[in-house]
Amino acid sequence: MTADGALLEVRNLVKYFHVxxxxxxxxxxxxxxxxxxxxxxxxGETLGLVGESGCGKTTTGRCIxxxxxxxxxxxxxxxxxxxxxxxxxxxxxxxRMQVIFQxxxxxxxxxxxxxxxxxxxxxxxxxxxxxxxxxxRVGELLRHVGLLPQHAHRYPxxxxxxxxxxxxxxxxxxxxxxxxxxxxxxSALDVSIQAxxxxxxxxxxxxxxxxxxxxxxxxSVVRHIxxxxxxxxxxxxxxxxxxxxxxxxxxxxYTRALLSAVPIPDPxxxxxxEHVVLGGEVPSPLNPPxxxxxxxxxxxxxxxxxSEVPELRxxxxxxxxxxxxx
Amino acid sequence: xxxxxxxxxxxxxxxxxxxxxxxxxxxxxxxxxGETVALVGESGCGKSVSALSxxxxxxxxxxxxxxxxVLFKGRDLLALSExxxxxxxxxxxxMVFQExxxxxxxxxxxxxxxxxGLEIHLRMSREQARQRAVEVLATVGIPxxxxxxxxxxxxxSGGMRQRMMIAxxxxxxxxxxxxxxxxxxxxxTIQAQILELMRDLSRRFGVAMLIITHNxxxxxxxxxxxxxxxxxxIVERGSARDLYRCPRHPYTLGLLRSVPRLDEPRRARLEPxxxxxxxxxxxxxxxxxxxxxxxxxxxxxxxxPVLVPAGGEGHVSACWxxxxxxxxxxxx
Numbered sequence: 001m002t003a004d005g006a007l008l009e010v011r012n013l014v015k016y017f018h019v020x021x022x023x024x025x026x027x028x029x030x031x032x033x034x035x036x037x038x039x040x041x042x043x044g045e046t047l048g049l050v051g052e053s054g055c056g057k058t059t060t061g062r063c064i065x066x067x068x069x070x071x072x073x074x075x076x077x078x079x080x081x082x083x084x085x086x087x088x089x090x091x092x093x094x095x096r097m098q099v100i101f102q103x104x105x106x107x108x109x110x111x112x113x114x115x116x117x118x119x120x121x122x123x124x125x126x127x128x129x130x131x132x133x134x135x136x137r138v139g140e141l142l143r144h145v146g147l148l149p150q151h152a153h154r155y156p157x158x159x160x161x162x163x164x165x166x167x168x169x170x171x172x173x174x175x176x177x178x179x180x181x182x183x184x185x186x187s188a189l190d191v192s193i194q195a196x197x198x199x200x201x202x203x204x205x206x207x208x209x210x211x212x213x214x215x216x217x218x219x220s221v222v223r224h225i226x227x228x229x230x231x232x233x234x235x236x237x238x239x240x241x242x243x244x245x246x247x248x249x250x251x252x253x254y255t256r257a258l259l260s261a262v263p264i265p266d267p268x269x270x271x272x273x274e275h276v277v278l279g280g281e282v283p284s285p286l287n288p289p290x291x292x293x294x295x296x297x298x299x300x301x302x303x304x305x306x307s308e309v310p311e312l313r314x315x316x317x318x319x320x321x322x323x324x325x326x
Numbered sequence: 327x328x329x330x331x332x333x334x335x336x337x338x339x340x341x342x343x344x345x346x347x348x349x350x351x352x353x354x355x356x357x358x359x360g361e362t363v364a365l366v367g368e369s370g371c372g373k374s375v376s377a378l379s380x381x382x383x384x385x386x387x388x389x390x391x392x393x394x395x396v397l398f399k400g401r402d403l404l405a406l407s408e409x410x411x412x413x414x415x416x417x418x419x420x421m422v423f424q425e426x427x428x429x430x431x432x433x434x435x436x437x438x439x440x441x442x443g444l445e446i447h448l449r450m451s452r453e454q455a456r457q458r459a460v461e462v463l464a465t466v467g468i469p470x471x472x473x474x475x476x477x478x479x480x481x482x483s484g485g486m487r488q489r490m491m492i493a494x495x496x497x498x499x500x501x502x503x504x505x506x507x508x509x510x511x512x513x514x515t516i517q518a519q520i521l522e523l524m525r526d527l528s529r530r531f532g533v534a535m536l537i538i539t540h541n542x543x544x545x546x547x548x549x550x551x552x553x554x555x556x557x558x559x560i561v562e563r564g565s566a567r568d569l570y571r572c573p574r575h576p577y578t579l580g581l582l583r584s585v586p587r588l589d590e591p592r593r594a595r596l597e598p599x600x601x602x603x604x605x606x607x608x609x610x611x612x613x614x615x616x617x618x619x620x621x622x623x624x625x626x627x628x629x630x631p632v633l634v635p636a637g638g639e640g641h642v643s644a645c646w647x648x649x650x651x652x653x654x655x656x657x658x
Contacts, residue, residue: 052513053484160602161369190368191540192618195584195598202595217514224586224596247588261518263543264589265582267566270547277522278515281483 006076007178007211008041008064013073015059019286029286033059034070035235038312041179046205046212048226048243050219050258052282055232057215061181064213065097066090078178095125098172102184104164108156114142114167115152118174125175141170144207146200162193169200173208181213186221198225219262223247231255234293235285237312241319251321254294292324300325327358329397330534331380331419331502336394338372338379341387344607349375351558352394357502362528362535364545364566367555370603373538376555377504381421382411399501417447420495424507426487430479436463437475440494447498462493466523485516489523496527503528506538521548542581546570551640554578557604557614560633564641574636574643574652576621583658590657597658613645621647 015034020027034056041047049057062068064075066082075082077093085093101107108117115138122128122137129137139149145166156164165185172180182201186194198221204210216222222229223243230240231254239252250256260276280297283289289296295305305324312322338350350372357363365373378384380396382403396403403414415421423429431439440462441455450458456475463471466489479487488508495503508524509517525548528535539545545552545566552569554562554577562575573579580599586592601618613619616626625646636643637652645651 052515162602190603191542191581192368192584192599192603195596196600198596199598219514220586220588223588224592243592257515259588261514262588263518263521263541263547264587265542265546265585266570266587266589267546268571269589270543275518275522277518279519281485281516282513 005042006040007043007078008213009074009076010040010060010064011038011074011076013037013060013063013075014071015056015063015068016071031285032235032288033285034063035288037073037232037235037237039230039237039240041211041213043178043211044205044209045227046214046225048222048229049213049215049232050217050222050229051232052217054234054282054285056235056285057232058183060232061099061183061213061215064179065099065181066094067099091125095127095175096178097181098175098177098179099181099183100165100168100172100185103188104161104168105156105188107168108164110156112155113152114138114147114154114156114159117156117167118142118152118171121171121174127175137174141174144173144204145170146196160193161189162196165189165193165197166200169197169204173204176208177210179211179213181215183215184217185214187216187218194221201225219258231258234282234288236293236322237320238294238323239319239321240312241321245316245319249316249319251315251319251326252294252323253298253300253325257297257299292322327360329356330359330361330399331357331536332395332397333376333380334395334397336376336379336391336396338375338384338389338391340389342607344605347606348558348609349389349606350379353555353558353560354394355553355560355563357534357536359501360528360532360534362525362537362548362550364549364552365536365538365555366540366542366545366552368540368603370606371555372558373555374506377421377506377536377538380504381415381419383415413447416443416495416500417498418500419502419504420498420500422488422491422495422503422505422508424510426484426491426511427479429491430487432479434478435475436477436479436482436490439479440475440490440497443494443498458497459493462497463490465496465527466490466493467519468493484512485519488512488516488520492520492524492527496531496533499531500533502534502536504536504538507540508537509544510539510541517544524548542585554581557606557609559614559644561615561645562636562641562643563633564638568638568641570656572637572652573656574641574648575615575645576619576647576651577615579651579654579656580618580620582656587657593658621645621650623647 017031051057063070118138138152186197226243229246230237233254239255257276257278278297291306292310295301310322310324312320315321315326334354335352337352340347367373379391440459444450444455460471509520549566552566553560556577562578583597604614612627616622631644631646633642633644636648
């Protein structure tokens, strides 16, 4: 059972990590990295997932890919709950869900040529064309991402950061996936290269009908690329809505603070803008605050925010927020 | 305002396997007393090496300052003995680095790291230095500073570590702080806190700042003047206002047009700068930006443009086609 047009449905996803109590001591504890997250990604759309470091956005992506087994909850991909499958059963689905990592320097094997990097996953999944056709397939993949066939013979260190990220994208494309989890795909790149990669991702989505989960902390880039956006804080989704609704009418005070913190590249606009500077820091997910997890930093918190946990509710049609005051 | 730091024709080279690289190639810029100046550019453009050269911290033997002058209060720092230079570092010019975790000593307490400079530079006693450390930690917004002194860097969060770095930089009342990507490793809400803090401190104590960053938004909010670097050279300089309103160099223009802006309607498509950053071992005679430039003409391939006045007061650009560039709006 999945919602209408959904490729992926995440239901009540929970991922706890146990820490401490080992050889090096430290009090044993539980990090609530993802704490009851639910959302849907429709076929062909891009869902942006934003939040600050430690909010659980990357862990959510890794749970979807089954690189981490969730503590509880369901990950329904094309009608199948992946959490119920064993490794053998997952294999079929792994090909259809690919990932692009943040750091193009550490996610490519330095001892393999670009051609080898692109053909290895094909061989693993038994998709490799006959030896003669392999070069042609590699050449085609490289062309899709704006590189040249001769790049197949190069090693990662011979390429620039932007070119390496293109290889990472080609490697994901090689599997002809339905869903790509893009985990901060442009944040390690230079500003002048970021726009190239964003445009490339959009072109590929149109050409191949891809669905993206775009995990990032840069709210300007997320607005550009996403159809819908979810904001995470301390393991929970605090707001989720269509792009336009979220950016033009943010309902959660954390979303408002995040938007206000993004500097605008224009001194005259900056001089006029009002800045909501949040005090304090993100609390430890080892020991999250009671009530609303955002209340210690919230500029509008009232008494009951300290004890009552706000549910994510539909405040306006299609616009969900987890705030008692929204 | 009087000029505090005057960098003239600074040239710094590195010997690499690919050949000699001019990371900083005859660059001149200055900072007035109490002013906040930005050095903007992408990785490898020479912005960090510029700051390290000012501090004479370029790692030898691979790196070497081969020419130019660094006049600080009229004295050429490049002509000082190592002993004299040590009295400038941390005392008169302090530095804040990008990654507070790797630039702090993990086995020394916070207190020791803040007080070390005070005892050496200002010859304070342990107790005086401790009191001053408590004072500066409080100034940068670290709660309960007296107790925090005995803690270690790993017990601090990223934002707190960066506050502590700033406290250490401030401790000896320097005239100038060089901040190299001070907020790049931090989350946006913490970045906003740190930048507000730095601006507040620069106003309160009249300390001049050089902010090195790749983030055009950070520059817009905090800098009085901006230098844009590309391939080891400054390609444009101006007041923040002039430079953002009417960029005179195609690279600055390209950067401004390529970033999506939250205050503008969403565009159907971003407008990137095409091509790749240049290989510094293989720069030709022409303009280093020419291969990626939409305004390129034949002259750009053979003759390197120098900085010439363009537009407002103090606004300079190194481009043969600057008149055409200035007619293109900075907003895509």
